[in-house]
Amino acid sequence: MGFGAVLGQSRNAGSTPTTSTGKRTTRFSIGTSTNGWTANDCDYLCDGTDDQVEINAAIQALPSGGGEIVILDGTYNIGATIDISIDNVALSGNGSNTVLVRQWDAYSGGGATFRFPLIYCDSKCEIINLTINGNNYFNFDNYGIYINLYKAKCKIEDCFLVNNYCGIYIGGTTSQSSITPCYFYIMNNYFANNREDIEATFDTINGKILNNFFDHNLLGTNIKSSSIILNAGGSSSGLYNPHYIIISNNEFIDGGIYSNCNYIIFSNNIFTEIDGNAIQINGQYSNIGYYGYNNIIIGNIIIAKDAQTILGGISLNNSSQYNLVTNNQLINGATIRNNGTNNTINNNITTP
Numbered sequence: 001m002g003f004g005a006v007l008g009q010s011r012n013a014g015s016t017p018t019t020s021t022g023k024r025t026t027r028f029s030i031g032t033s034t035n036g037w038t039a040n041d042c043d044y045l046c047d048g049t050d051d052q053v054e055i056n057a058a059i060q061a062l063p064s065g066g067g068e069i070v071i072l073d074g075t076y077n078i079g080a081t082i083d084i085s086i087d088n089v090a091l092s093g094n095g096s097n098t099v100l101v102r103q104w105d106a107y108s109g110g111g112a113t114f115r116f117p118l119i120y121c122d123s124k125c126e127i128i129n130l131t132i133n134g135n136n137y138f139n140f141d142n143y144g145i146y147i148n149l150y151k152a153k154c155k156i157e158d159c160f161l162v163n164n165y166c167g168i169y170i171g172g173t174t175s176q177s178s179i180t181p182c183y184f185y186i187m188n189n190y191f192a193n194n195r196e197d198i199e200a201t202f203d204t205i206n207g208k209i210l211n212n213f214f215d216h217n218l219l220g221t222n223i224k225s226s227s228i229i230l231n232a233g234g235s236s237s238g239l240y241n242p243h244y245i246i247i248s249n250n251e252f253i254d255g256g257i258y259s260n261c262n263y264i265i266f267s268n269n270i271f272t273e274i275d276g277n278a279i280q281i282n283g284q285y286s287n288i289g290y291y292g293y294n295n296i297i298i299g300n301i302i303i304a305k306d307a308q309t310i311l312g313g314i315s316l317n318n319s320s321q322y323n324l325v326t327n328n329q330l331i332n333g334a335t336i337r338n339n340g341t342n343n344t345i346n347n348n349i350t351t352p
Contacts, residue, residue: 026067028058035074042072051076051100056083059091066090071130073097078118079104085122092128096160099131107139117146117169124153134164138195143169149182149205159189167191170200170207187211191227197255201231209247217255226276227255230264232291252278254305260284260291268299274312274334275305283320283340292320292340299327304334316340 031037032046039045044054055076058069066088073093078100084091106116118132132144144164147154149171161167170184184207191197192215200207214227228247243261247269254273257266260282271278279300283292297314304312313334316323320340329349330336338345 026063026065027070028061028067029070029072030054030058030076031072032074032076035072037072037074046074046076048075048077050079052078052080052082055091059084059086059089062086062089066124068092071098071100075099075101077101077103081117082119083122084120084125084127087124089123090126090128091119091130092126093130095129095158096131098129099133101133102135102137102142102164105137105139106141116141117143118164119145120148121145121152121154122148123151126155126157127159128155129158131160131162132164132167133162134194136163136193138165140165142166144194145169146171147182147184149200151182153183155185155187156189157185157187160192161189161194161197162192164194166196166199167194168198170198170205183207185210189213191215191217196229197227199229199231206244207246209245210249212250214250214252214255216253226258227252228257228259230257230259230261232261256280258282259295262291262293262295264295266295266297266300269301271300271302273305274302276312277315278302278313278334280315280317281320281323281340283316283318285319290319290321292316292318293322295323297323297325297328301329301331302334303331306332313337316343 028044029042030044030046031042032048032051034048037045044058046054066086068090071093100118102118119127127145134142134144142165144161144167145156147170156168168186170182182205186198187210189212191212194217197214197217198209209228217227244263246265247257248267250269252269252271256271256274256276256278258280266279279297281292281295302313313330313336314325314328315337317339321342323343325336325343325345326347331351336345336348
């Protein structure tokens with residue numbers, strides 16, 4: 001039995017996962033009988049029904065210092081949230097061969113502060129090399145991965161996020177008098193057939209979105225439901241709320257970025273088949289701060305879908321100010337629109 005620890009018996013037999021009395025391990029393996037794995041192959045054995053039970057049991061069985069959960073090849077049917085609530089957990093699989101499929105459709109009517117993700121990250125954790133399949137349940141609350149921005153420090157890498165309402169959501173609520181900023185790293189992932197790919201709603205945050213591939217966001221020209229949506233907000237009272245996010249070296253096919261945040265760097269991204277704005281900055285002023293300020297848009301390539309496209313390029317809207325737009329290349333009719341003030345736009349190249 002792998003790593004001498006825990007074996008979850010089939011729930012079809014009427015039993016639940018149990019823990020051995022041996023020493024605790026920092027690595028558990030999970031397999032599913034639907035893919036031919038047996039109790040001799042892994043520490044936890046799923047049976048194709050509510051497979052989150054075994055996965056959650058394995059996470060909770062790790063020592064307080066965390067550890068690794070390896071999900072072996074197969075399709076795992078997930079009927080409720082996988083909850084990563086202890087620090088230093090790495091949840092990993094074998095890419096397109098390890099598929100977690102949502103099997104429930106949740107909708108709160110917009111009133112819930114906690115959504116219904118397939119995976120919930122409430123700690124310092126890593127999610128690596130998994131396929132997160134939302135099964136085309138496109139109700140508002142059906143997220144692939146939810147990062148609690150007030151507690152989590154999370155890396156999501158080399159995953160496939162498909163068929164979700166939102167692939168990765170970064171948000172949360174807190175009653176704490178002070179907020180510890182979230183740190184997130186979203187790198188080398190593939191997004192396809194999601195209503196939204198990444199959405200973040202936050203106060204102060206730090207993160208990187210690097211080297212991802214965004215393939216045809218489902219909502220197309222609706223820029224506020226585009227590939228990446230960054231919404232400032234929350235309870236900070238200071239002006240010019242900082243966000244410090246780098247969005248770089250990503251490729252977008254028929255998708256874009258909407259942001260009303262500050263201190264974001266958009267660099268060296270490639271946008272093709274664009275029939276809406278590739279990058280849109282919306283500015284505003286409210287009693288809790290200024291938004292849409294001090295961003296840098298540099299070195300991006302934007303190719304409009306056709307020269308007749310009404311929108312297609314970079315747009316600085318409303319009260320956006322003090323943004324720098326430089327050294328971008330706009331092709332096939334893509335343009336820069338500046339409806340803000342005090343923005344600097346220079347050294348961009350527009351070609352037919």
